[in-house]
Amino acid sequence: MTAANRQGDLAPPNSARTEMSLRRRLLLFLLLPLIPLSAVLIMLIYWAIRSATTESYDRVLEGSALAIADRVVLESSTLVVDLPYAALQMLTNSAEDRVFYSVQIYPSGEVITGYRDLPAPDFTTGNGGEDRIVQYIDFRGERMRMVAIRDEALSYAAKQTFVVLVAETMGQRQVVLERYLRRAVLAFVIGVLLVSALTLYAVNLGLRPLRNLAQAVRLRGERDLRAIRRPVPPEGQPLVDEINALFARLEKALNSHRRFVSNTAHQLRTPLAELKTQLEVARLEGTLPDLSGLSGRVDGLAHLVDQMVLLSRIGEQPSGVDTFGDVDLRVLAEQAVAEWSLRAIEAGIDLGLQVEAKAPSRVHGHQSLLLEALGNLIDNVIKHAAGATTATIQVHKDRLIVTDDGPGFRPKGSNESSVQRFGLSIVHEIMDLHKGRVTQNLGPRAEVALIFDGEDDLGRKGTAP
């Protein structure tokens, strides 16, 4: 297996939609909310700067109004304002802004000095009787901020209430507001960039174990199926567990294939050796060998080769007959009986079927392979159960049992295990593929059972309900 198709396994080609990388996903989820959050924060900053500048400029404006009010005196019941022109220049916050003022008698509104048309606010209503009012006004076609102070001028004899109005254009306020806002936004953007950079760094750092894992898998040799032992964060553990489980299954399959190859090679070697010997004997003695015996051996070899080819093809192509599906054990047994009846009859064996299951016995299996396995068992009875007169395939809910009434299997004089002797290794192999098992009693009244009680890769039981 090459690195390329190992990666191919991890990213199945049938998913047309490519998954977003974990890194990109994390960054997106972490950084995307910053956009609305920034908008809200900038609004708040704007609001804070505005109120701060308004407040401080208002205070200066108020100071001016108070300074004017200080200069208002009552001279023989007439209000007099003693305000030098130079002092008026001091009233303003800046050179650009223009300041308008007016001192009026309250409540008559008679103007003592200043701009006549500067409108005085209403101290009685709405403002709760405050002596100091700050408000926006539109004056001479411009938006302005105006402070109005109500005060009293006292003399020994009299008392007179008056109002001082000071209005100012807002050019400088706007300039300052914008300047501070610009600085704040700049600081904010720098902050966001710093946060983003930190996030990027943190995400990369956080995903490093995953990259290390990928690196470790990439550097693996194609035959190295040991479990991954490297410590990974708990979130990565399920993936590693699954990979390890897959490795374990692969290892098992690989071992099973190795065992199968060695078993079949062994099985092929014995009849080949016998064949060779028979031919050599015939050549040395100049006689004819036992031709029908030789022919039978060749048949056996051919059968073995057929089974090897069949087994090697499993899972190779996903379509057609070479796949797993629903198999009815009864139908399977009927097929096997139909296929082997003639040979059984010729061997003097009454081959039959006995259905013990009450309901249809269905398993998830490979029709041709199971037929092959069952055929091997019948073949065994015909070849090795010397003295048997009947052979029966019993169909149970989750198993097939091949029994005979003979005195037991007799090997033809070799010292191999019964599994190799009676071609059972292929049957075992086939049942392994079905996550099932084989039980055998090769003594008198021999019985070999194919039992489907395992679970397949998808967790389905061998027997369907």
Next chain:
Amino acid sequence: MRALLVEDNPVLADGVALAFSKAGLNLEHAGTLEGARAFLSAFSVDIVLLDLTLPDGDGLTLLGEMRARQDSTPVLILTARDAVRDRVTGLDRGADDYLTKPFALDELMARARALARRQAGATDARLTVGPLMLDTAGYQAWLDQIALNLPRREFACLAILATNANAVVSKDSLISALYDNADPPMPNAVEVIISRLRKRLTHPAIALKTVRGVGYMLLEHDR
């Protein structure tokens, strides 16, 4: 019976030719698809024994061509390739039977005879299994030239078994062939018919076997 063998391996071809000549049957031989096409366009045969791997192509191509022109000559596929896959693709394309190489010549002869017999049964009313002969048009059967005078249902049952001689016929398929749904059989009806037939077919060369749990088989000894 006249057969055409399409096979490029000379050893196999000689072996099959020998078996046919020993049985007193005619065998024509073509080593290529082209040769087989030429022969089939000029002559008709009772059966084609078709190898799949030929020097000028795949035997399945020839099978496809034959079936496309409604030629229903039985075709027995001889294959050395993957048995299961060839069996299925071959049978899908209209082959009648298959045999995996290496095969016993006896087995080949038996299969070829069975196919030819089935074909004969379909086109010609006469059917022969060893000493048994049936005229499916006249509902008459003879054992060693002696008329059996079978009742109609017993005859029908024997005809099915004879058509599929040496193969298992399931009890279910006998029931569905002999009885219609409106007239369900009594329990054991098939067993009764079989036991009556068995009493009549007393000849050492044939036997009516019960295949326990599955059905029956008309067995021809010494095929």
